[in-house]
Amino acid sequence: MAFDTATATAWITAAEAAVKADEARLTGLDAAIGDGDHGANMARGLSAALTNIAEKAPTTPGDVLVSAGRGIVAKTGGASGPLYGSAFRRAGKALGDAASVEAPELGAALEAALTAIKELGGANEGDKTMIDALAPAVAAFQAIAADGGPIAMAAAAAADAAEQGLAATIPLQARKGRASYLGPRSVGHEDPGAASTTLILRALAEVTA
Amino acid sequence: MAFDTATATAWITAAEAAVKADEARLTGLDAAIGDGDHGANMARGLSAALTNIAEKAPTTPGDVLVSAGRGIVAKTGGASGPLYGSAFRRAGKALGDAASVEAPELGAALEAALTAIKELGGANEGDKTMIDALAPAVAAFQAIAADGGPIAMAAAAAADAAEQGLAATIPLQARKGRASYLGPRSVGHEDPGAASTTLILRALAEVTA
Amino acid sequence: MKKLINSPDSVIADALRGMAAAHPSLAVDLENRVVSRAGGATQGKVGLVSGGGSGHEPLHGGYVGYGMLDAAAPGEVYTSPVPDQILAATKAADGGAGVLHIVKNYTGDVLNFRMAAELADDDDIRVVSVVTNDDAAVEDSTYTAGRRGVGGTVFVEKIAGAAAEEGADLDTVAGIATHVNEVTRSFAIALHAGTVPAAGKPGFDLADDEVELGVGIHGEPGRERGSMAPVHDLVGYSLDVIHADRPLSGDLLVMLNGQGGTPLIELYGAFAEAAAWIEGHGARVARSLVGNYITSLDQQGFSISVLALDDDLLRLWDAPVATPALRWGR
Amino acid sequence: MKKLINSPDSVIADALRGMAAAHPSLAVDLENRVVSRAGGATQGKVGLVSGGGSGHEPLHGGYVGYGMLDAAAPGEVYTSPVPDQILAATKAADGGAGVLHIVKNYTGDVLNFRMAAELADDDDIRVVSVVTNDDAAVEDSTYTAGRRGVGGTVFVEKIAGAAAEEGADLDTVAGIATHVNEVTRSFAIALHAGTVPAAGKPGFDLADDEVELGVGIHGEPGRERGSMAPVHDLVGYSLDVIHADRPLSGDLLVMLNGQGGTPLIELYGAFAEAAAWIEGHGARVARSLVGNYITSLDQQGFSISVLALDDDLLRLWDAPVATPALRWGR
Ligand SMILES: Nc1ncnc2c1ncn2[C@@H]1O[C@H](COP(=O)(O)OP(=O)(O)O)[C@@H](O)[C@H]1O
Ligand SMILES: Nc1ncnc2c1ncn2[C@@H]1O[C@H](COP(=O)(O)OP(=O)(O)O)[C@@H](O)[C@H]1O
Ligand SMILES: [Mg+2]
Ligand SMILES: [Mg+2]
Ligand SMILES: [Mg+2]
Ligand SMILES: [Mg+2]
Incomplete structure (x- = not known):
């Protein structure tokens, strides 16, 4: 299955539903080591992404992701708004104006998203952020794509890797974002942004399965 | 047993101890239909009475009560400060400069206290105030004194009457003091001032027994 | 209960020390528990005094200053101040043109202020009292303690204070205070x-x-x-x-x-x-x-x-x- | 939870309506969620903009006015405002002499203000940002998000605001703001x-x-x-x-x-x-x-x-x- 306009739209739709279904959990994670708004932020942001997609009626998968990113930046606020917003926008731009792409292009788009987040936020692997879920996921996706594997398989592997990355944030001490203010007390909790990244990648796996 | 300087001083001492021992109860009654400070007010007031007696070293029972009243007015605040303060002062003045008095004079002094409270606060029997304990107590005291009964018997009867008067405040709706703001919701509770009056009269019965 | 205090007994004393340290425009008499203007009473101006239980901050100490009160007498928490204390506030506010007592309608406040006014009279300070009772929640009746004085007291202190600052005499200031309470x-x-x-x-x-x-x-x-x-x-x-x-x-x-x-x-x-x-x-x-x-x-x-x-x-x-x-x- | 609200979703919108009704000295843009001075930007004066999550009131909307901020952008509760909103505030504050962004050091605030500054640059408004980070509770380090901006932000807004009102240029005002934060x-x-x-x-x-x-x-x-x-x-x-x-x-x-x-x-x-x-x-x-x-x-x-x-x-x-x-x- 190729990644086209319909699939891209289905991805954002599924991501929004997944985040809304798990809004309370995301908020709870953020309350423990942040300020307790990550669930609301992501729900608001992905709703705005859907609204913007509906308004813009994009005709390529790249445009779908750019529209999603713009919607997220415009309405989310917080750290996750600019970070996820730039990520989707840069992923969309990486897809160019192709009507449909295969695994290698989608893998490159996901890598562009990761780079956007790193550039904007200045964080790296191990800082206990969404990067700790996204970076291994991108690597897993690209490994399968490089072997000629289909998008479905790559996306499933990415979601699994994100989940492991999420679990691996538990023993980390946060060095970026609000959780860093807690110092050693940030240890022992999942990072909320890594949790939402995992949900979003699981949604990709589901709509491409 | 006559009412002399030592007895008067013992009365205030016992009253202070009784109020301190029951401070939490008085405060609880006041929290229900007032502002929850009657226990603290009475404890502060009667301590001040003792301090003033110690300072003035009065040599007549009348002067003991005047000193107590002045101490109470000067340090209590609230409704009970002026009311009890005036009551003790007027009772003391009624005793004149006698070195020792018998039941009829002490009864007249208690009546002067009642009159002082009525004049100052403008309340009457049935308004759910300390008057509802003091008025029947004065009547009981004077009845026995008029029959030639001793102070001990009169004081015991006064304390009993006060207790009954206190119980009788439960079904009343307050018309004076803070509890009046509650309207019908003041029904169903003992009046805190009637409760402290009962304690003070019971202390009189004990020190004269 | 967790409170930012040293002990329940020291709450008022500590807060008064804090007011003294925070506001050079105020004179705080820690002994008598009186908050007044640092410059003393304004000669020839009607003095305004209010007071009542503590716990209502910024009322009343926070309203002492130009255009409002001359002195305030804070009692224990929710307990009216005592007559001597109100007298001290009255003296601090007296600029020779008489003093207005602004009293919220509670039995304790009314009685203690009344006693203080009598003491002031002994000292030849003319005092007029205005009792505020703006609380529409309480049924009014001459058979009861009547309505409580609540938020309208802030309006009375501000508006009567402005009238006094303009030079109005004691009866005029009292009349304005009464009118503010009524409306x-x-x-x-x-x-x-x-x-x-x-x-x-x-x-x-x-x-x-x-x-x-x-x-x-x-x-x-x-x-x-x-x-x-x-x-x-x-x-x-x-x-x-x-x-x-x-x-x-x-x-x-x-x-x-x-x-x-x-x-x-x-x-x-x-x-x-x-x-x-x-x-x-x-x-x-x-x-x-x-x-x-x-x-x-x-x-x-x-x-x-x-x-x-x-x-x-x-x-x-x-x-x-x-x-x-x-x-x-x- | 009991809160004096209509619904959790309407808290910011309701509060902004209230600010608009209470303060004729403010212009409240309910659509863009911007609080600015009623008279508009002061021509020739450096404009001061701050913002951040709501829930810190009176910060920031309560500090808009003569001698302090020109505009504020309140986000959702505890969530930084979005770039478009900050841009709208920046435009409302722009009197032609450039605009200072006063930003509390939180990743979300920093990123959204940075994006807004880029948008303002597209509109030819010169923006300089000062990030406050006065919280001594947080260990400072270049490897982390650093210290939080907290109470010192009030000092920065007041003092930089006074400098702007005196006619200082953008770099001078930014320098003063930076200095205030540092001390x-x-x-x-x-x-x-x-x-x-x-x-x-x-x-x-x-x-x-x-x-x-x-x-x-x-x-x-x-x-x-x-x-x-x-x-x-x-x-x-x-x-x-x-x-x-x-x-x-x-x-x-x-x-x-x-x-x-x-x-x-x-x-x-x-x-x-x-x-x-x-x-x-x-x-x-x-x-x-x-x-x-x-x-x-x-x-x-x-x-x-x-x-x-x-x-x-x-x-x-x-x-x-x-x-x-x-x-x-x-
Ligand atoms: N500098 C950063 N780089 C990457 N991710 C970050 C950074 N700062 C924060 N995050 C992510 O953002 C998440 C918090 O997002 P959110 O709660 O929506 O924003 P805020 O912290 O402003 O309340 C964190 O859990 C973390 O994953
Ligand atoms: N006008 C009044 N006449 C007689 N007693 C009164 C009057 N007003 C109040 N009281 C008595 O005072 C008691 C309350 O005293 P207290 O709690 O110390 O003062 P406050 O009401 O000022 O807090 C009431 O329970 C009542 O018995
Ligand atoms: Mg958060
Ligand atoms: Mg009481
Ligand atoms: Mg009281
Ligand atoms: Mg937040």
């Missing part, structure tokens, strides 16, 4: 009771779906218990009570006051509802205050006070004032 | 967490004998949990941390700030302890604020912010200011 009505609703330090627990318990309607400023229960509702309804209820008691029309001064524990963002939300209600009834918010002006420790809830303005009252309200809690024009 | 340190302790309306319960739970030491302004836990103690000790602990980080001496501006749910009488008691500590260490309280200036909804607790004054800072602090929450001199 003001207040109503309050509590969501969660405050905690008196000496008591150690909230004055009453409310379930999550309950409110107290018609509370005073001493953490006491209200005239009835009601159901929790959106702020639109709670504010509407309050203004309905006020309007039924004294119909609202024309230009109004409106205070949306917090009880100490409600965040300012919520008070602004409540004020939005009040303003909409008032416009909807054909009246107009000409002046307003939104914030914590007369509190009940950390109680959660609000009160609304509404005063019917005329040109004189508006001018006096707008006149310069410079106190810790209310300041404009200088 | 200010803050520390906060919470007794009871506040409740975010959308969350419906307090951000953390504390036992009756526990406090959170070194909290920020977003209801988050502090750097460690400590034992409840007399206010003397809690204030002393806070000033020890500040003093160890930047020794206190000379003339100080001291803010004893409430977190929204602590009564003013307790804040004065805390200020008494702060003043005594400072005198005891040979420094001097030259100016002070005591009250709720940067809050965390209904959280109970306090923060202390201390700024080392010099003649210029003192003059700018004393300069006239006329905003809803801070006003003197006019």
Whole structure:
């Protein structure tokens, strides 16, 4: 299955539903080591992404992701708004104006998203952020794509890797974002942004399965 | 047993101890239909009475009560400060400069206290105030004194009457003091001032027994 | 109970030390517990004194200064001050033109201020007392203690203070204070009771779906218990009570006051509802205050006070004032 | 949870309606969520914009007015505003002499303000940003997000605002703002967490004998949990941390700030302890604020912010200011 306009739209739709279904959990994670708004932020942001997609009626998968990113930046606020917003926008731009792409292009788009987040936020692997879920996921996706594997398989592997990355944030001490203010007390909790990244990648796996 | 300087001083001492021992109860009654400070007010007031007696070293029972009243007015605040303060002062003045008095004079002094409270606060029997304990107590005291009964018997009867008067405040709706703001919701509770009056009269019965 | 205190016994003394350290414009007599203007009484000006139990901050100490009070006498928490203390405040406020006592209608306050006025009379200071009783929650009757003095007291202190600063004589200032009280009505609703330090627990318990309607400023229960509702309804209820008691029309001064524990963002939300209600009834918010002006420790809830303005009252309200809690024009 | 709101979703919109109704000196753009001066930007003056999550009232909207901010952009509760909104505030503040963004150091605030500055650049508005990070509770390091911007932000807004009003150019105003931030340190302790309306319960739970030491302004836990103690000790602990980080001496501006749910009488008691500590260490309280200036909804607790004054800072602090929450001199 190729990644086209319909699939891209289905991805954002599924991501929004997944985040809304798990809004309370995301908020709870953020309350423990942040300020307790990550669930609301992501729900608001992905709703705005859907609204913007509906308004813009994009005709390529790249445009779908750019529209999603713009919607997220415009309405989310917080750290996750600019970070996820730039990520989707840069992923969309990486897809160019192709009507449909295969695994290698989608893998490159996901890598562009990761780079956007790193550039904007200045964080790296191990800082206990969404990067700790996204970076291994991108690597897993690209490994399968490089072997000629289909998008479905790559996306499933990415979601699994994100989940492991999420679990691996538990023993980390946060060095970026609000959780860093807690110092050693940030240890022992999942990072909320890594949790939402995992949900979003699981949604990709589901709509491409 | 006559009412002399030592007895008067013992009365205030016992009253202070009784109020301190029951401070939490008085405060609880006041929290229900007032502002929850009657226990603290009475404890502060009667301590001040003792301090003033110690300072003035009065040599007549009348002067003991005047000193107590002045101490109470000067340090209590609230409704009970002026009311009890005036009551003790007027009772003391009624005793004149006698070195020792018998039941009829002490009864007249208690009546002067009642009159002082009525004049100052403008309340009457049935308004759910300390008057509802003091008025029947004065009547009981004077009845026995008029029959030639001793102070001990009169004081015991006064304390009993006060207790009954206190119980009788439960079904009343307050018309004076803070509890009046509650309207019908003041029904169903003992009046805190009637409760402290009962304690003070019971202390009189004990020190004269 | 967790409180930012040293001990329940030291709360007033500690707060007075803090006021002294924070406000060079104030003279704080720690011994007599009197807060007055640092410069002393203004000669030839009518002096204004108020006081009452503590726990209502910034009332009254925070309203001492140019254009408002000359001295305040803070009692124990929720307990009126004692006569000697009020006398000391009266002396501190006396500039030779007499002193106005602004007394909230509570038996304790009324009696202690009355005794103080008698003591002042012995010292040849002429005192006139005005008793505020603006609380529309309480049924008024000559057979009872009558209505409580609540938020309208802030209006009385500001407006009478401005009149005194203009040079009005004692009877005129007292007349204006009386008039302000007469044209003001207040109503309050509590969501969660405050905690008196000496008591150690909230004055009453409310379930999550309950409110107290018609509370005073001493953490006491209200005239009835009601159901929790959106702020639109709670504010509407309050203004309905006020309007039924004294119909609202024309230009109004409106205070949306917090009880100490409600965040300012919520008070602004409540004020939005009040303003909409008032416009909807054909009246107009000409002046307003939104914030914590007369509190009940950390109680959660609000009160609304509404005063019917005329040109004189508006001018006096707008006149310069410079106190810790209310300041404009200088 | 009981809150004086219509619904968790409407809290910001309702509060902005209330601010609009309460303060004719403000223009409130309900659509873009921008609070600015009613008269519009002052031509030729450097514009000052701040913003951040809501829930800290009176910060920032309450500091819009003469001598302080030109515009504020309030986000959702505890969530930074979005770039378009900050851009709208920047345009409202732009009088042709450039605009200063005063940004508290949080990843979300920094990123959204950075994006807004880029958008403003597209519109040919010159923007300089100053990021405040005065919280001595957080260990500073280039490997982390660094320190939080907290109470010192109020000082920055006031003092930079005065400089802009005097006619200083953008780089000068930014330099002063940077300097104020550098010479200010803050520390906060919470007794009871506040409740975010959308969350419906307090951000953390504390036992009756526990406090959170070194909290920020977003209801988050502090750097460690400590034992409840007399206010003397809690204030002393806070000033020890500040003093160890930047020794206190000379003339100080001291803010004893409430977190929204602590009564003013307790804040004065805390200020008494702060003043005594400072005198005891040979420094001097030259100016002070005591009250709720940067809050965390209904959280109970306090923060202390201390700024080392010099003649210029003192003059700018004393300069006239006329905003809803801070006003003197006019
Ligand atoms: N500098 C950063 N780089 C990457 N991710 C970050 C950074 N700062 C924060 N995050 C992510 O953002 C998440 C918090 O998002 P959110 O709660 O929506 O914003 P805020 O912290 O402003 O309240 C964190 O859990 C973390 O994963
Ligand atoms: N007008 C009055 N006449 C007589 N007693 C009164 C009057 N007003 C109040 N009281 C008494 O005072 C008691 C309350 O005293 P207290 O709690 O110490 O003062 P406050 O009401 O000022 O807090 C009431 O229970 C009542 O018995
Ligand atoms: Mg968050
Ligand atoms: Mg009482
Ligand atoms: Mg009382
Ligand atoms: Mg946030």
